[in-house]
Amino acid sequence: MQYLLTEQQKARHGDFKTFVNQNVEPFAEKWDREQRLPESVIALLAKLGYLGCSLPTQNGGHGWDTVTFGLLNEALGRGSSSLNGVLTVQTMVSKALLKWGSVEQIRKWIPMLAQGEIIGAFALTEPGGGSDIHSLVTEFTDSRGDSLVLNGAKKWISCGQFASLFLVFGKLGDRSLACLVPRETPGLEVEPIHDLMGFRAAGLAKLTFNNVEVPPANVVGKPGFALSHIAPVGLHYGRISTACSALGLLRGCFEESVTWAATRKIGNQPLGDIGMIRSLIAEMGTDLEAGSFLCHSACRAADENLPEAFEKALMAKYFTSRAAVRAASDAVQIQGAAGCHASSSVSRFYRDAKIMEIIEGTTQIHEHLLGGIFLGQVRRSLQ
Amino acid sequence: MTNSSHAEEEKKVRETVTNFLLSSINIANLNDDDNLFASGIVNSLFAVQLMTFLEKIFVIELGMDDLDIENFKSVNATTAFVMRKKGWQKAEAGPS
Numbered sequence: 117m118q119y120l121l122t123e124q125q126k127a128r129h130g131d132f133k134t135f136v137n138q139n140v141e142p143f144a145e146k147w148d149r150e151q152r153l154p155e156s157v158i159a160l161l162a163k164l165g166y167l168g169c170s171l172p173t174q175n176g177g178h179g180w181d182t183v184t185f186g187l188l189n190e191a192l193g194r195g196s197s198s199l200n201g202v203l204t205v206q207t208m209v210s211k212a213l214l215k216w217g218s219v220e221q222i223r224k225w226i227p228m229l230a231q232g233e234i235i236g237a238f239a240l241t242e243p244g245g246g247s248d249i250h251s252l253v254t255e256f257t258d259s260r261g262d263s264l265v266l267n268g269a270k271k272w273i274s275c276g277q278f279a280s281l282f283l284v285f286g287k288l289g290d291r292s293l294a295c296l297v298p299r300e301t302p303g304l305e306v307e308p309i310h311d312l313m314g315f316r317a318a319g320l321a322k323l324t325f326n327n328v329e330v331p332p333a334n335v336v337g338k339p340g341f342a343l344s345h346i347a348p349v350g351l352h353y354g355r356i357s358t359a360c361s362a363l364g365l366l367r368g369c370f371e372e373s374v375t376w377a378a379t380r381k382i383g384n385q386p387l388g389d390i391g392m393i394r395s396l397i398a399e400m401g402t403d404l405e406a407g408s409f410l411c412h413s414a415c416r417a418a419d420e421n422l423p424e425a426f427e428k429a430l431m432a433k434y435f436t437s438r439a440a441v442r443a444a445s446d447a448v449q450i451q452g453a454a455g456c457h458a459s460s461s462v463s464r465f466y467r468d469a470k471i472m473e474i475i476e477g478t479t480q481i482h483e484h485l486l487g488g489i490f491l492g493q494v495r496r497s498l499q
Numbered sequence: 500m501t502n503s504s505h506a507e508e509e510k511k512v513r514e515t516v517t518n519f520l521l522s523s524i525n526i527a528n529l530n531d532d533d534n535l536f537a538s539g540i541v542n543s544l545f546a547v548q549l550m551t552f553l554e555k556i557f558v559i560e561l562g563m564d565d566l567d568i569e570n571f572k573s574v575n576a577t578t579a580f581v582m583r584k585k586g587w588q589k590a591e592a593g594p595s
């Protein structure tokens with residue numbers, strides 16, 4: 117896949133991998149065990165401009181293309197899915213706001229998000245459900261004056277424990293609406309969620325809104341467009357980010373497995389000489405190559421602003437998340453008991469991989485959408 | 500823009516929009532005034548795919564001010580929106 121990258125993209129990928137080698141991999145197990153990311157590592161991502169790398173330079177970002185953004189997610193995903201989660205949601209909030217925010221909102225918030233001075237969170241899922249976003253019950257009501265009043269709850273919100281700015285989705289009557297809620301807003305309660313099986317350091321939280329005042333300046337877009345236009349832009353970048361992060365995890369499984377298979381002896385025989393182990397490695401390596409192409413294709417389509425970019429991101433995320441689950445399971449199998457212990461990163465990969473099948477739309481929701489798209493294409497060609 | 504070149508451009512825009520819609524939504528026949536957002540015709544990605552298509556093909560950028568269902572609800576509405584966005588207006592009637 118490397119031949120599809122420019123020299124600059126290859127060089128940056130090299131830098132990202134070095135960064136992860138030095139600053140992420142040695143600590144990822146500790147973060148997972150302690151269920152928190154140290155402020156210092158988020159500050160480091162911010163300092164390097166990674167948190168706003170795909171935002172335009174005039175807004176304080178690096179202006180990197182989506183392919184390079186994907187490579188950064190891949191490298192971070194190899195080290196820590198939880199840490200990459202920060203980049204995922206920061207990008208979801210920033211991209212949605214950059215596309216649909218007012219001039220004043222873009223001027224006020226995007227440079228701070230781009231520089232990592234503030235961390236954003238994307239608050240869509242509710243305790244009542246995540247897949248059917250049209251059944252949201254978080255509610256905006258008109259109040260006296262220009263402001264709206266927000267009531268309801270959001271659950272499983274990545275980075276909610278430490279984010280300073282929430283992009284929140286709800287309904288105003290029967291129309292969907294999105295707004296920004298700064299963390300210090302009166303009436304917003306943030307309750308940490310601990311003890312997830314994976315993404316344990318991603319700082320998940322439940323948010324409760326009790327008569328939170330939303331001034332007109334914090335309404336994003338217009339009523340009726342939050343679920344059709346605003347959320348899909350965020351989710352699109354969330355899928356690209358998660359697809360590439362899952363690819364990084366898959367690479368981790370592959371690298372750990374081949375190293376183990378090459379060095380571990382069963383009697384006098386290297387483990388890798390056993391045909392059944394080779395089968396597992398063959399599938400992992402081929403999935404890795406296939407996933408790389410799908411991720412690259414999704415990122416290129418986003419860079420070229422192609423309408424099919426959205427379905428390409430669905431395909432990439434659908435494929436790599438499922439391949440990561442298979443690879444992590446096989447990587448644990450190849451290492452035996454050692455793979456079941458926290459000292460081996462594959463045990464963490466095994467828990468993190470499953471989460472990738474749930475976030476940014478579950479596997480079933482991807483199948484529902486992609487199945488519909490493919491069937492629609494055939495139906496139309498038969499008409 | 501003269502009235503005849505306006506009509507030509509409008510025809511081209513309408514054809515381009517119609518072809519895109521027929522290739523991306525589940526409907527056999529599409530009339531210029533059919534409501535695209537009527538239930539079942541489009542999936543949840545349609546709105547952003549249409550937005551991206553319009554941006555790409557007509558070299559325009561959509562933003563918050565364009566979020567109005569009247570701009571996208573049908574072939575006619577979308578065609579008129581693109582014509583406005585491109586600044587392709589009919590010639591003003593001259594002084595008589």
Ligand SMILES: Cc1cc2nc3c(=O)[nH]c(=O)nc-3n(C[C@H](O)[C@H](O)[C@H](O)COP(=O)(O)OP(=O)(O)OC[C@H]3O[C@@H](n4cnc5c(N)ncnc54)[C@H](O)[C@@H]3O)c2cc1C
Nearest residue numbers: 238239240241245246247272273274315474475476478480
């Ligand atoms: C670690 C983690 C981080 C997260 N971060 C965020 C975040 O930052 N922001 C945010 O808003 N949310 C976040 N979420 C929530 C996530 O987006 C939801 O969990 C996800 O959308 C699924 O919703 P649900 O859990 O309510 O499952 P449900 O929607 O209740 O679904 C349950 C099961 O039913 C299946 N199902 C549902 N509908 C259909 C259908 N039509 N056809 C077939 N099967 C169906 C699902 O695939 C799933 O298997 C996070 C979740 C996790 C675990």
